[in-house]
Each structure stands twice: as C-alpha cells, then as structure tokens.
Amino acid sequence: MSLDEATIRRIATLARIEVPQAELEATAAKLSGILNWIEQLNEVNTDNVAPMSGGTVSGGTDLTLPWRTDVVTDGDQQEMVLANAPEAHAGFFAVPKVVE
Amino acid sequence: MSYVIKGDTADWEVVIGLEVHAQVIAKAKLFSGASADFGAGPNTQVSFIDAGMPGMLPVINGYCVEQAVRTGLGLKAKINQRSVFARKNYFYADMPQGYQISQCDMPIVGEGTVYLDMPDGMTRAIGIERLHLEQDAGKSIHDMHVTKSMIDLNRSGVALMEIVSKPDLRSPEEAGLYLKKLRSILRYLRTCDGNMEEGSMRCDANVSVRPVGSNELRTRCEIKNLNSVRFVAQAIEHEAKRHVDVYESGGKIEQETRLYDANKGETRPMRSKEFAHDYRYFPDPDLLPLEFDDAFVAKIKATLPELPDDKKARFIANYGLSAYDAGVLVADQDSAVYFEAVAKGRDAKVANNWVSSNVFAVLNARNVPITECPVSAQHLGRLLDLISDNTLSTRMAKDVFELMIETGKDPGSIVEERGLKQITDTGAIEAAVDAIIAQNADKVAQYRAGKVQIMGWFVGQVMKATQGNASPALCSDLLTKKLAP
Amino acid sequence: MTDLTSFTIAAARDRLAKNEFTALELTDAHLKAMEKAKGLNAFITTTAEVARTRAKASDARLQTGTAGALEGIPIGIKDLFCTEGVQTTAGSHILEGFKPPYESTVSQKLRDAGAVMLGKLNMDEFAMGSSNGTSYFGPVKNPWKARSRPPDSEAGDLVPGGSSGGSAAAVAAHLVLGATGTDTGGSIRQPASFCGIVGVKPTYGRCSRWGIVAFASSLDQAGPMTRTVRDAAIMLKAMCGHDPKDSTSAPLAVPDFEAALGKGVKGLRIGIPKEYRPDGLNADVALLWDAGVQWLKDAGATPVEISLPHTKSALPTYYIVAPAEASSNLARYDGLRFGQRDRTMGNSLDEMYAKTRAAGFGAEVKRRILIGTYVLSAGYYDAYYVKAQKVRALIAKDFTDAFSKVDAILTPTAPTAAFGLHGKQDDPIAMYLNDVFTVPASLAGIPGASVPAGLNNDGLPLGLQVLTKRWDEETMFRVCQVLEDAARFPTLKVAP
C-alpha cells in the first residue's frame, strides 16, 4: 500500500503530530516502504484463526482478569497530581481555551 | 397517540434512539481506587491512573461489574459472560490517557427491553441494544479564565454504564417516558442515582425523520449531553422540525453531532466534533477479557428487588388498582413502599386516594422526596384508621392531615389535643337531636308530611350544635328514627 | 586491594555479608567508574546523592542482620522505569524534566531488596530502536572495540544495541553490577548480545509493568541485565512477582531461580529451529550456534531439529502490533499534565497538541505512531491489526507445538555483532531486522535469555538465545548456566 500525502495528513491529524508540508512526501515514502514490507503477512493463511490479543493469551489464556474491591484507596493528592503540570491554576490543570 | 409533523409535501414521523450514560453507584472508580463522589475540590479525587501518568495501569472494580450485570438483569437483557474492554482513541483536554477505556464489539450486556407506561394505561416495549461499561472523562471549565480552560479530573475514570436503546421511540413524549422509566429501574436496582442535574445520568439523542408509512432510516443527528427529561423532549422536537424543514426545502441532512441550546430553543453543530472521528478501537492490552460464570450472575439475580413492572402488576392484582394508578405509585420505589405501608390491612383504594392526591400534593409543594414527607406512612395509616372507626369524619380527617403536615405529629395526639374527636356518643347526640326537634316543630311537621329533603337541614343543625364534631352518620340515623311519624 | 568494580553480584553479596568492604565503598567505586566512563553516555541521569544515602542505609542493615537479597549492590535503572522524585525521560525530549511522584513496582522491589540505584540509564526513545540511536540524550557507545577498527576514532565507536543500550553498556563496562532492562521485541537480549553480557526477558506477566513507561503493553516485559547467569537469576528473583496493580501480572509464586542453576541439562531435549538458519546467516553467528549445540550435547542434552514455520512473519507482525499499541500508549504525552509543552501564544488546544508532539517526539517514534494510527484506522483495522493478531496466534502456536517436543530452544540472539555507531542508520527496515531472532518469543510471551557465548572474528561479542515455555524460567537458567560454563566468555577487561 502506498500512502499519499492526504492520508499522511489525515493520520497525522488523528495522531496530533504536526507534519510540515515540506516533510509530507518523505514521510509518505518512508511509511509506504514499511507498509509494503509489512504486507508480506497477506501470504499467511489465517482462515479460522482466532486473533490473539494481549500478551497472556496463547490459544486460550492461562491468566484471568483480576478484580478490585470497591474501596477508596487512592486520591487526595492534588499537589502531586499537579506537580509536573506545565501549567496549573487554583487546583486545576490549565490548557489553551477550548471553544465548544 | 401518534406524533406526526405535518409538512407541505408529507406527514413526517420521528425516529429516536437514546444513549444514556448512567454513573454507576460505587465508592471507587472503574479502574482506580480514587473516590467517585461528586462535588469535591478540583483534582482531589484523582489517582495517578486517572491522570494518565506514565506507566499507570487499570485494574477493574469488581463491584462495577456486578452493578452492570444487575442493571442488565433489570433490563431483562442478555448477560455476556465474556466481554472485552477496548480503547476508544481521541484527544480531548479532559481525557488524560488520550483514550477512553470502553467496550466496543463485545459489551457486558446485550439486547433487552424497557416497557413504557403510557398515559392510557397501556405499555409499549422499547428495545435495548446494549449496555457497556466505560470510564467517564474529567471536566473542562471554560469560563474561569480569559484564554485558558481549566481541567478537573475528579470525574476522570468514574464508572459509567452506556445504555443504548434501539431506534424504537416515536415521539418526544415517548423519549421522556423512556428516560423516566429507565431512571426508575436504575433507582430500584440502586445501580445509578439517576440525578440528571449532577450529571450522574446524561442523555444523547439520535434523531431522524421519515415520511409516515415509510420504513427507511434517514440520516440521523446525535444531540449530545442533554441533562433533563424536559430538554430531551424539547431538543428532539426542535431537531425533528429542523430535519423536516430541510427535507421539505429540498435539502440534505448531514450526519453530525449537535448541541441543544435551551435558551434559544435550537440545536447547533458541535465545533469540537467538526472533523470526522476515527476512534481506532482495539482491545485494551492492559486488560484481559472480562469473564464470569453462571453462579456470579445467579447470585446477583437472587438479590434483585421487585422491579416496577412486576410491582405494578401485583398492585393491580392484589389491591385492585387501575393500571394508571399502579403505574404512578410504582414509578418511585419509595412511594410504592409508602403506599404499601399505608394500604396494609386497610382499604387499598382509600389508601391510594390519600397517597396519590394528598401526599403527592405535599411532596410537590415542598419539593421533597417521599422519604422526607412530614406525614409518615404509619401516621397516615392511623389517620385512615380514625376515619374507619368513625373517630373522624373525612372532612375532619383532612383538617387533621393539615395539622400532621405542620407538626409531624401522630393523628391520635392531634385529635386528643384539639378535642377534635367526632362525637359518637349516642347520648350526647340524642340530646342535641331532641333539642332541635323540640325547637322546630314546624320543620318536623313538614318532614312528617313528606318533605324528606329537609333531613339535610336537621343534620346541619345537629352538627352546628355539636361544633361539627358529631358523627354525620349517627346524626342521620338518630334523626331518621326520631322524626319517623 | 581488589578493584571493587570487578565483582559479580553474587561475589559482592557474599563479601558485603562478610564485611570485607562496605556498601558505601562499593557504591563510591562505581560512581568513580561512572565518572571516568562518561564518554559512553550510558546514563541520562546520575543519582550519586541518592546512591550514597541508600548505600549508607544498606551498611546499617548489613550490620543489623536485616539485609535484603541485593543489599548494597549498585545497579542502574533503565530510564523507562518511573523512579520517585528522580527524572524519568524514556529517552525522550517530551518527558524531559518529568519527576514521577511514584516508583515503579520493579524498581521498588529492587530498592526493597537493598539494591542501590546509581542512576537512570540511557535508552532508545520510548524503547523504540535497536541501536540506542533514537535517544534524545544522544547515542550510547558500546564499551567493546572491534579489532578491525581504529579504537580512538569515530569509526571505532560501536552501538551497544537497543533499546536497553545504556543498561548493557553500563553493565559491560563495570559501571554497575546489574541493570534493569525492558524487552518488547528484543530490547534486553539484543543489547546483551552486542555488549557481551547476560540479558533475561522473563515470561510476559512475570514482572509487573506498573510504573514502567509503556511502549507496547502486550509485549513489554522487564528483566535483568548482568555479567553472569547467576547474577541474572538473583536479580530476576528480586524483580518479579505478582503485583495486584498490573492486571496482566501473574499471581504465581516466584521460583528460586538461583537454585535451578546447578542442575545441568542432562536429559533435556533442545530444539534447534531450522528457520533461524536462513541463507546468508552470518558465518560467525552460525559457527557459534553450532558450538552452543555441541556444548549442550556434551553436557548430556539431546539436540532436536524443530520447525517454527511462522518465524518469517514475526517481524512484520510485530511492526503492526507494537506501533498500534504505541500509538495509543503515547497519546498521553500531550503537554497537558506533565512533560514538555509547546508554548506558542494564541494556539488552539489542537495546535498545541500537534506542535508539542511534533517537537517532543523523535523521528522514529513519530514514524511508529503514524504507522500505528494508520493500521488501527477505519477501513484498515481488519487488514492490518486483526490480521497481525491472527498471525501472532499462529506464532504462539508454533512455540506451543515445539515445546511439546523439546524442553528448550537454542538460537542465536542477533543476526550480527555490534555495528558502527556513526554509519548509516536511516533505513528503518534494516534496523528492524536486528530483532529477527528475538521478536517471535516476544509475540508468544515466552521467556528468553541471551548468554554471551563467544567473539566473532573481529573480537566482538555474540550471544546465544535460550527460549523455554511460559513460566519455565528455571529450565532456561539451567541451559544458560551450561552455556556460560562451556563458553568461557572473555569478559571485557576494564582498566581499573
């Protein structure tokens, strides 16, 4: 699959990564190269194969999802939550204004 | 009652599906141990998980799973013993991870049904498409600062159930009834408090229109974040009219997300959703599939309360109430409990009359739930007893009820204190009757001559003589006997 | 007096117990070595103050008989592990200055065992790379030198491998006794091979991922990097174990890996996968592999030729799964709550996101985020992501089938020895091929280790990889120990 510049622009928007106009072509070429290489997977017959998801599932999982009890054990740490914020104000994270 | 929008070219019907986000009643969040309470100081109920800090991982709150299953059972829905959490990827200021953990292909609850109680006493079945568990986002505050939005992550990660109806609703009114019924069920189950003002229940409405008689599904628009039953109905009405206007003028409806402006009474496109979304759902690799067995479901099933539909049927069968009256009583579980406490061992229809008219009037006037009614069910029951044992006339009972509202006192003590007792002592009434007969020979003669209508006048005189405390029944009994020729 | 940087973990542990030197002396010796070896650029952040404080506390515990399993042992922590109050960057500009208010489970366990952290180790940005060349903080140099290259010139600089390149270099250069690494597609094993040390990627689920900056959640796994197999066993035992904070952490008891070491391989069947010997396999690598087979045979094991038919598909599968997960995992680096933010005035939130992320991420990270976004996007999800998850299931099944016939699998760790640091590295696919032998085990979630087994004809280390079935690290360590004993690998001589 060869990616065109419009596609790069679309996925860059979805990923919120600015790709300067001047880099679109080179980016498209590089990503197309990788995708073409990836497409060798099409040769693998995967009929009737259930997709594996997660790292613990291997034709049937040997682990089960653990459940937590409904107890408040966390929070009450506003200072630490905001400690690394590029901008905070009156206990809030501050960000460029969102227009709704 | 079909809802039709008359147009120049056609009569149009509206097709509505609702997506309700119901906050799960739980102490902690869906994937972290921070408190899910409402109203705390900004960012004080935030774990590092809720803030999307690097390396943080979700662990599911088992009680929220239980609550979702409980709700599914209450909606008579299919419970999926294996479901999968997926990430819904998009950027938003109050969504710290850059994705929402939700469920996509495999929700915890599948198809179910909600029965609407229509005003004519009939019911109408509305299909439930699915219910899935997901995390809430934080809150953005846009009016605190000129150039900045402020982000509070207290809600971030709170457990929500997204309950999606089928597009079975056909009028704004039905949409309102559906929401009220759903809220009633959730409250019975104690899985969501249904408080729309605080945002613990929010509604998105999918609206489209089509010519009456057609089966097509035209382009729908989604109106987001409707926070009252009234706004849901209003927004649908406006949106449906907008669609009709567009079609009638030869235009095209674009599929889009809109907001309802209650002040202007119109919907408008949502700016933040302007460019098409592509959520790139995929199974969350931080979580394994959510699985449980029959026994888990059975255990929850065993704890289900009697739900509104069953309760309504029982009220009709056991108490002889009309479908409408029963529907009104069971809509709120506490009202139903109150009614049953009053009706127990008493005349159910009388009990219903008192609860549905007198008690509900008080609640409406004071805007309090029935659990805070100044007249307890026990006291109201005793009041009814005082009527049936002739201590009080119905008219007197209404006065006593007013005093009960004011004082919160037992009707017995009010009767005692104020000497309001209905006179049932035959001797005392007989004396008054004899005196009236002796003083009004002319009237007695008229009566005996056949003018029986003046019996009412005699009763009134006796009541007057006894300051209104005589039992009206006893009065007329005695008068009838003594006036007999 | 013996150079204090010459000890293994096991030896230092025993000598500390006997009071032959103090933890503080041991730490100071290593801090000094770090100072001298600054040119390797193995550390992003050094934490001398923290180290000396902790070493003194270790000495106190050693005196009172309350010492932990790694009491007073100087180690390095890959900069992917969040460390409380200490800058954690994941090798990225976007996290520069980030000081987590929490400690990752693995580094906490090491702290609890008494290990002394000397600093945060350099790495490929967000663990994406096989040469350490993608680090925002500059490349790491491999302490080994090739015979054919002039040692004191740019041409003599070799890569340490990646992404745990700082960890591998620091351990090889005796700057620390051991280091943590993480392995998503080979990021512990490949640099271990390049730097002539032992690297262990345990079973997925053995070590908690809590507090480790996520790259690809279904593949990421922490593990030890040490100079000996025994040290790796000691260190892994301290690092792993069930963590209720990680839903994918296994609720299993931690075996005594060290106790398994002496058991030998007599009677074990060792699988030799034919697909790992493609045409044109580097001759030195092939020779060493043959030698490894012979060593195990000499020790009483039986080599069995096996087939892992989907091996060839592992790399392209990995380069769908890992970028897909990464594109989502890295969405949180948005300049809102931590890390760097583009502060151009008047920008909308979306512009701020796009500029912050464009400036904060390096080229390879951006490339993988874009690929990952693409393969998950509407219309492509089934063709790429679901397809890859199906092939992944087949790869996992290959191993399940193989382990019904054999107890362990022996392969080369990497297709080559370390390559030049200043050479051309801008062909992503050529770089991805470094992980061709390590990625299959990552996809299957099985444990794998690299043991330094010999030098190539240019004097550079080569590793052999040992794979076993899930949760069977004990057999893996037994095989590694036999290989280590037989190989007599010439540990890097470091001038004191």
Ligand SMILES: [Mg+2]
């Ligand atoms: Mg929705």
Ligand SMILES: [Zn+2]
């Ligand atoms: Zn939702």
